[in-house]
Amino acid sequence: xxxxxxQRGKALEKIQAHLLETGLAETGVRQLxxxxxxxxxxxxxxxxxxxxxxxxxxxxxxxxxxxxxxMAVPSDAKMSPAELITTAAALxxxxxxxxEMRLFVECVAAAAxxxxxxxxxAKQIMEGFLIWVDAHLDIEDExxxxxxxxxxxxLIDGIALLEICTDxxxxxxxxxxxxxxxx
Amino acid sequence: xxxxxxQRGKALEKIQAHLLETGLAETGVRQLxxxxxxxxxxxxxxxxxxxxxxxxxxxxxxxxxxxxxxMAVPSDAKMSPAELITTAAALxxxxxxxxEMRLFVECVAAAAxxxxxxxxxAKQIMEGFLIWVDAHLDIEDExxxxxxxxxxxxLIDGIALLEICTDxxxxxxxxxxxxxxxx
DNA sequence: TCCATTTTGTAGCACTTGCTACATGTATAC
DNA sequence: GTATACATGTAGCAAGTGCTACAAAATGGA
Numbered sequence: 001x002x003x004x005x006x007q008r009g010k011a012l013e014k015i016q017a018h019l020l021e022t023g024l025a026e027t028g029v030r031q032l033x034x035x036x037x038x039x040x041x042x043x044x045x046x047x048x049x050x051x052x053x054x055x056x057x058x059x060x061x062x063x064x065x066x067x068x069x070x071m072a073v074p075s076d077a078k079m080s081p082a083e084l085i086t087t088a089a090a091l092x093x094x095x096x097x098x099x100e101m102r103l104f105v106e107c108v109a110a111a112a113x114x115x116x117x118x119x120x121x122a123k124q125i126m127e128g129f130l131i132w133v134d135a136h137l138d139i140e141d142e143x144x145x146x147x148x149x150x151x152x153x154x155l156i157d158g159i160a161l162l163e164i165c166t167d168x169x170x171x172x173x174x175x176x177x178x179x180x181x182x183x
Numbered sequence: 184x185x186x187x188x189x190q191r192g193k194a195l196e197k198i199q200a201h202l203l204e205t206g207l208a209e210t211g212v213r214q215l216x217x218x219x220x221x222x223x224x225x226x227x228x229x230x231x232x233x234x235x236x237x238x239x240x241x242x243x244x245x246x247x248x249x250x251x252x253x254m255a256v257p258s259d260a261k262m263s264p265a266e267l268i269t270t271a272a273a274l275x276x277x278x279x280x281x282x283e284m285r286l287f288v289e290c291v292a293a294a295a296x297x298x299x300x301x302x303x304x305a306k307q308i309m310e311g312f313l314i315w316v317d318a319h320l321d322i323e324d325e326x327x328x329x330x331x332x333x334x335x336x337x338l339i340d341g342i343a344l345l346e347i348c349t350d351x352x353x354x355x356x357x358x359x360x361x362x363x364x365x366x
Numbered sequence: 367t368c369c370a371t372t373t374t375g376t377a378g379c380a381c382t383t384g385c386t387a388c389a390t391g392t393a394t395a396c
Numbered sequence: 397g398t399a400t401a402c403a404t405g406t407a408g409c410a411a412g413t414g415c416t417a418c419a420a421a422a423t424g425g426a
Contacts, residue, residue, distance in 0.1 A: 003393095003403080025296035029384060040385090042404065050384065081364060102295050105344075109292030112285050112347045113208035122348040144363070150345065150353055151360030155334070158341025161288075162333065164295045165305040170333055177334030180327070181264060182364055186373075186423095212414060223415090225374070233414065 008046035011036035015057045020099040024106045027054060055117035058107065062121055065100050066128035078138035081148055081182035088133070088156050089175045093163065101160040129153055191229040194219035198240045203282040207289045210237060238300035241290065245304055248283050249311035261321035264331055264365035271316070271339050272358045276346070284343040312336055 018026070018035035026035075029050050033043040047053045072091055079087065092101050104125050110118035130153050137152075139145035155178055163171040201209070201218035209218075212233050216226040230236045255274055262270065275284050287308050293301035313336050320335075322328035338361055346354040 007403095023296045024292075025298070028382075030382085039405070041406085044385065045403075105288075106292045106295055108344055108348050109207075109289045112289055113206045115208070119348070126345070126348050144360075147356045147360035148364065149360070150356035151338070151358075151364065154341030154345045154357040154361075155338050156341065157344045158337030158339065161291055161340045161344065162309070162337045165291050165302070165309050173330045173333035174337040175334075177327075177330035177332070178337075181331065181334065190373095211412080213412085222375075224376085227415065228373075 004046060007038075007042075011038055011043065011046055012053075012056055012060065015053065016061055019057055019103060020061065023103055024110060029053075051116045055121070058103075058117065058121040059124070061100060061103065062125045062128065065097065065104075065125060066132070068097065069129070069132045073136060075135070077136055079136050080138055081152060082179045084133060084136055084152060085155060085175065085178045085182060087136075088152070089159065089171075092156060092160065093168075093171060102164060105157075105160060105164060126153070126157075129156070187229060190221075190225075194221055194226065194229055195236075195239055195243065198236065199244055202240055202286060203244065206286055207293060212236075234299045238304070241286075241300065241304040242307070244283060244286065245308045245311065248280065248287075248308060249315070251280065252312070252315045256319060258318070260319055262319050263321055264335060265362045267316060267319055267335060268338060268358065268361045268365060270319075271335070272342065272354075275339060275343065276351075276354060285347060288340075288343060288347060309336070309340075312339070 014036040015032055018032070026032075027050075029043060030040045032050075032053055033040040036043065043053065044050075047056065069091065073087065091097060104122070107118045107122040107125070111122040130149055133152050133156075134145060134149040137145050137149055139148055155174075159171050159174050162174055197219040198215055201215070209215075210233075212226060213223045215233075215236055216223040219226065221229075226236065227233075230239065252274065256270065274280060287305070290301045290305040290308070294305040313332055316335050316339075317328060317332040320328050320332055322331055338357075342354050342357050345357055
């Protein structure tokens with residue numbers, strides 16, 4: 001029994017790396033199994049079914065994202081919207097979390113069409129982000145803070161979207177625009 | 184020859200409606216054909232292949248989106264960022280353009296994984312939006328206007344994303360946050 | 367009318383999909 | 397050692413994929 005769990009864990013890690021590399025394009029059981037260096041037969045021995053594999057992998061990635069965010073900034077740090085956007089942009093853009101953001105967008109899209117594990121995952125990441133933003137906003141009034149947090153979250157996600165289908169320069173531009181206006 | 188084109192046009196319109204209803208979830212040739220009330224054999228008689236069908240349908244939808252945007256606002260109207268966000272939110276959210284926005288997000292996600300017709304379409308819609316935003320921004324300095332436009336575009340897209348995977352209330356909140364800060 | 371072209375249906379191919387039945391190997395408990 | 401549970405390979409199924417070959421029908425021009 002122990003061995004199964006260990007092997008399952010190893011497979012899961014390789015599959016996470018695979019998803020971060022290739023997105024949701026290659027998520028067939030045979031492809032996932034190949035990424036984990038095992039047979040599809042074994043993949044479905046370690047996991048209930050394909051949905052179970054994806055849910056586990058994506059959930060783990062989402063947890064790491066939230067962890068990364070909270071580790072990167074002292075938990076009691078409070079910032080202005082402009083500072084927060086700058087910080088968030090530095091974290092989410094570029095190589096560090098770029099793949100995660102792309103994967104996240106694909107999850108949202110998959111969630112939009114109601115596919116099985118994606119809806120929950122997309123929501124999970126979104127909420128995690130929102131809590132992080134809210135927690136570091138230097139705004140007393142709760143109503144205003146929540147509205148600002150929602151706006152900043154949308155902005156961060158939107159910049160990711162913008163970069164996916166145009167280029168990095170557009171992202172830079174958007175960040176610059178945000179910092180000037182949100183000061 | 185004429186008949187083929189006419190039938191092709193009819194099929195195309197039904198397929199557009201189908202895509203707006205169901206997103207990119209049901210894009211098999213048989214499913215697209217069913218949506219157009221023809222046999223798959225005929226669909227591939229009217230169009231080169233599946234990619235051709237989707238490219239034609241999505242391209243047409245994207246053109247309509249751009250048209251809707253430009254029709255909704257006088258071409259010489261200039262607005263502050265806050266006014267523009269309010270206007271854009273009113274247009275893109277809700278029943279009027281909601282389906283289009285959802286479809287757009289799915290296109291971006293598909294583009295992220297490099298699938299055939301989606302990359303071009305996503306870019307096309309994004310650029311159309313950007314031009315529209317830029318054209319109605321009441322900002323003299325070109326550099327500042329372009330940065331602000333990119334930021335607003337990201338914000339609009341981000342709000343769409345936010346609404347897809349949480350709910351409408353979050354979108355409201357984000358719009359409120361945006362209008363207070365961008366004034 | 368006859369011929370050529372366009373339009374349409376039937377059937378199917380080669381491939382991928384998620385998943386499973388069955389058998390065999392291997393380790394562990396007694 | 398033998399029984400029992402776990403682990404893993406081989407093979408394959410039923411359904412779905414995009415697409416096409418072939419032939420019959422409809423259409424139009426001479």
